[in-house]
Amino acid sequence: MGLAGSGLCVYPAEGDREMIKAVGVAKDYRVGLRALNDVCIDITKGEFVFIVGPSGSGKSTFLKLITKEEDPSAGEIHVAGKNLARLPRWRVPFLRRNVGCVFQDFKLLPNKTVFQNVAFGLQVIGKPKGVISQQVPQILELVGLGEKLTRYPDELSGGEQQRVSIARAFVNRPLILLADEPTGNLDPATSVGIMRLLDRINRTSTTVVMATHDHAIVDSMRRRVIELEDGEVVRDQTRGIYGVGT
Amino acid sequence: MGLAGSGLCVYPAEGDREMIKAVGVAKDYRVGLRALNDVCIDITKGEFVFIVGPSGSGKSTFLKLITKEEDPSAGEIHVAGKNLARLPRWRVPFLRRNVGCVFQDFKLLPNKTVFQNVAFGLQVIGKPKGVISQQVPQILELVGLGEKLTRYPDELSGGEQQRVSIARAFVNRPLILLADEPTGNLDPATSVGIMRLLDRINRTSTTVVMATHDHAIVDSMRRRVIELEDGEVVRDQTRGIYGVGT
Amino acid sequence: MRIRYFLAETVNNLRRNALMAIAATSTVAISLLLLGGVQILGMIVGNITDGWEARIEISGYLRSNATSGEVRDLEADLAQMPEVEEVIYVSERQALEEYRSDFEDDPALYEGLRVGDLPASLRIALTDARYTEEVATRIEGAPGLDDVEFGGGLVRRLLQVNSLLRSITFVLSVILMVAAAALIANTIRLGIYARRDEIGIMKLVGATNWFIRIPFMLEGLVAAFAGALIAVGIVAGANAVLFSRIGDAVPILSSAFSFSTEEMVTMLGALIGVGALVGLVGSAMAMRRFLEV
Amino acid sequence: MRIRYFLAETVNNLRRNALMAIAATSTVAISLLLLGGVQILGMIVGNITDGWEARIEISGYLRSNATSGEVRDLEADLAQMPEVEEVIYVSERQALEEYRSDFEDDPALYEGLRVGDLPASLRIALTDARYTEEVATRIEGAPGLDDVEFGGGLVRRLLQVNSLLRSITFVLSVILMVAAAALIANTIRLGIYARRDEIGIMKLVGATNWFIRIPFMLEGLVAAFAGALIAVGIVAGANAVLFSRIGDAVPILSSAFSFSTEEMVTMLGALIGVGALVGLVGSAMAMRRFLEV
Ligand SMILES: Nc1ncnc2c1ncn2[C@@H]1O[C@H](COP(=O)(O)OP(=O)(O)OP(=O)(O)O)[C@@H](O)[C@H]1O
Numbered sequence A, B: 001m002g003l004a005g006s007g008l009c010v011y012p013a014e015g016d017r018e019m020i021k022a023v024g025v026a027k028d029y030r031v032g033l034r035a036l037n038d039v040c041i042d043i044t045k046g047e048f049v050f051i052v053g054p055s056g057s058g059k060s061t062f063l064k065l066i067t068k069e070e071d072p073s074a075g076e077i078h079v080a081g082k083n084l085a086r087l088p089r090w091r092v093p094f095l096r097r098n099v100g101c102v103f104q105d106f107k108l109l110p111n112k113t114v115f116q117n118v119a120f121g122l123q124v125i126g127k128p129k130g131v132i133s134q135q136v137p138q139i140l141e142l143v144g145l146g147e148k149l150t151r152y153p154d155e156l157s158g159g160e161q162q163r164v165s166i167a168r169a170f171v172n173r174p175l176i177l178l179a180d181e182p183t184g185n186l187d188p189a190t191s192v193g194i195m196r197l198l199d200r201i202n203r204t205s206t207t208v209v210m211a212t213h214d215h216a217i218v219d220s221m222r223r224r225v226i227e228l229e230d231g232e233v234v235r236d237q238t239r240g241i242y243g244v245g246t
Numbered sequence C, D: 001m002r003i004r005y006f007l008a009e010t011v012n013n014l015r016r017n018a019l020m021a022i023a024a025t026s027t028v029a030i031s032l033l034l035l036g037g038v039q040i041l042g043m044i045v046g047n048i049t050d051g052w053e054a055r056i057e058i059s060g061y062l063r064s065n066a067t068s069g070e071v072r073d074l075e076a077d078l079a080q081m082p083e084v085e086e087v088i089y090v091s092e093r094q095a096l097e098e099y100r101s102d103f104e105d106d107p108a109l110y111e112g113l114r115v116g117d118l119p120a121s122l123r124i125a126l127t128d129a130r131y132t133e134e135v136a137t138r139i140e141g142a143p144g145l146d147d148v149e150f151g152g153g154l155v156r157r158l159l160q161v162n163s164l165l166r167s168i169t170f171v172l173s174v175i176l177m178v179a180a181a182a183l184i185a186n187t188i189r190l191g192i193y194a195r196r197d198e199i200g201i202m203k204l205v206g207a208t209n210w211f212i213r214i215p216f217m218l219e220g221l222v223a224a225f226a227g228a229l230i231a232v233g234i235v236a237g238a239n240a241v242l243f244s245r246i247g248d249a250v251p252i253l254s255s256a257f258s259f260s261t262e263e264m265v266t267m268l269g270a271l272i273g274v275g276a277l278v279g280l281v282g283s284a285m286a287m288r289r290f291l292e293v
């Protein structure tokens, strides 16, 4: 089963440092509606990876597979050495605590303030109140929202909501940070700030996978770039740029 | 009242061709929470205007004033020669039919398909079924979603949702097209396509106001650029670029 | 064209929000079922009290030596009183037969009796039980009449109880009407609350309030109507199947549980009307606050 | 720490979703009020039928020439029967006085009577109305006894009616229990449906099902508990204020409308229990399908 449709994959020996591994992964949302096709990707611990590709090429779908928001139709996904298909349902929340996620549509809780939204990421792992009331304002300060702790999401601008989502994703220092278009609603200056933050987080050996359309960022960081097109990996470059066509 | 806080404004004589006019506009979401301050902007019929500025500088707020989603706390907004403060409530829907809007968060109807979402923009103005079933697929083809007419919004990628929002905004050929970050979730190639579309629409004398962070687009189009910072107009350039700082 | 749009919209929404449609329908069904139940209770109480009151009669026992002339005069007198509905002459033989059939289960009670042991009487039915005392005193001591009998204080108390029972069932049905309306309105309000964003988006795209409201109201109407039909079906079914059985099983209750088709149809029609109205108006009202965008 | 989080969360949610909290609370209040109403109805029916049955007695009318020895023998005989609860001797004078007080509104009816016109009797109360016929036939024809009276077939019918009434109220309260649960569950389900996105987000951020579920369940519990308190308050108030008035106004009903504190407290406690349980379980059940992300 793990080999279905994976004829094109070359398997590296599974190492200790392997964080995310996709083997011959395909995803059909419905019959005949293929979002990913025969994707093989290995990401080692501490890597910083950009996923690029046109709109609808399967970037978000790939990230959703890593958090087990979706299950692959074929192939296997391993995260931190564990095959997600074999992960029992009650373990899924624990996986997600180790995989921080900045969602493309933010996914903030509408009935919680900025502070409470970010604190929620710590509350689920049972952090004591003292830690929360110290760390949350700190991280919100980092993303430039130090003044807006008591606002509700619908009282924020698009970019501010996006930054709350970013703060929530790494407030609990996850092993892996997935960021889906985290700068889509941010001006270049703020984007640079966020990228510095991601870079700093990455230096503490957190694995970062970021789907993006921002070629200025990709080009300036010169990190590994994986390009998807129509659900297939068409490029995997160690020190890549956004794209040849642009 | 119209003069409140407008000490800095210079009023051009009101002309026929004036489409959007903000006179000394301020917006306080709550007491002490000022999103716009003494904004004076005149946009004539057929203009193409970029609104730029850092995250939280008031771009979306300005657009919301034009559709009367929010009311200014001080100053006046005129659209197509009408003072919005004096517009009776039952006339607001008619204003909004003339002001197409691409929302930063898309605002698609979750229980309607892509086709139905776009068709809704025509149904509200009472267009007959024949026109709808002809124009909607056509415009969706233009934004590259010709194949996805029967999908529901939660079955689309972020960029695809954004394009549905764009299609809905100009399917009924509004007088004014407001676009709030319409390319935030689009790859450069698709963005260029969308910008070409906006340009074409603009050439049919539709006034286009677009809030954006995408400096590549702003720089390549060389149109009028209004820059906001902390709710104030800090630059208004006829053939501008994204910014000096970046 | 508009109408076709509204209908298509309604069908689509009911399909896409099946959970809400089911919740609304079942709430309406349950509420109206309760309301219908109380109506039926009211009808039963009405039947019983009517029965009781109809059975309040004055018996004028005749002397055994009363002449037929005296009896005829008395009958004529009574017949002309406006309060009197009917006067029936019960002969000594008839009295004995009635007594026998009343106690047919206990032959011991009538074994020794023969014709003449029980007196003949005039049985006087009144147009309204209220006049009982008045009429009784009026004829008392008339020639040929031995004794006048009626419930006396008991009648008065019975009338009191009856009117109390009727008020109680009336109050109950008003309370239930209000309760049913509140329950249905609650459900509809929550259903619309779940879709407040949708309403806001429609407004921002330039839809007028009525354009938004009509499909929601039609949805409420359809859901409520379906619920009302279910409730009415159950009540009508219970009437057809259950109540007649109760009447057969316990003959004393058969009159209490028999309703005229007309009153049944009126009641069920009212149920449907109330349901549909609450669905329609409830949706419109519930939307108000979400339409202010 | 966890507990403090859950409580804070519950309070916050109730505040931010006031509309839903109010809807849930009022639905619970109305549903339980109806349930309480039927319980009270059941208690009234119980009181009435108990009263009726308690009043079923056998009267053994004594011959005017019965010797006191005969009477004493008869009394002793009866007293030893296990079905007999009490035997009371009613003298000729007492019989007349009772008759007078029964018809005190109609002096005409007893004016001519004097002591001796009405016979003395033994009034026999039974442990259960079911034994009436058996005991009556057993003593019939005993020396000194003139006649034995009891309702006869009427008693049988009354017992039948009583048991029917009791079953009807029982069935009604079961139906209402189910209806109340369904109504409350519907409301809670809709409330949670309105917040399905929230639940999905919590799951994606790594919250376990229980971590998400508990605040929602506490919310349901608080709303339902508040509703139950309102319902209980209204029922208790009606009991304290209204029912005693009805008893005063219509003495015949005063026994029907008087409930022991104990049965009242049990009933109200049960209402609160049912409400809280449905709130708690309803929330948990309603969440199930939204937790599968
Ligand atoms: N829930 C779904 N049901 C059906 N099809 C879906 C669903 N989600 C995504 N798709 C389809 O799968 C494809 C890949 O979607 P995905 O969201 O992964 O794209 P993406 O690369 O993130 O695009 P974007 O840059 O626009 O966000 C798209 O064609 C999309 O229409």
Ligand SMILES: Nc1ncnc2c1ncn2[C@@H]1O[C@H](COP(=O)(O)OP(=O)(O)OP(=O)(O)O)[C@@H](O)[C@H]1O
Binding pocket: A154, A155, A156, A157, A158, A159, A160, A185, A186, A187, B029, B030, B033, B034, B035, B053, B054, B055, B056, B057, B058, B059, B060, B061, B062, B104
């Ligand atoms: N409903 C609201 N209530 C209170 N404050 C608000 C509300 N909406 C926006 N704001 C505040 O007003 C300011 C301007 O917001 P606006 O959405 O106009 O910014 P923007 O320029 O569109 O930013 P972005 O580029 O991030 O979308 C921000 O500081 C924001 O926090």
Ligand SMILES: [Mg+2]
Binding pocket: A059, A060, A061, A104, A180, B157, B158, B159
């Ligand atoms: Mg995406």
Ligand SMILES: [Mg+2]
Binding pocket: A157, A158, A159, B059, B060, B061, B104, B180
């Ligand atoms: Mg904005």
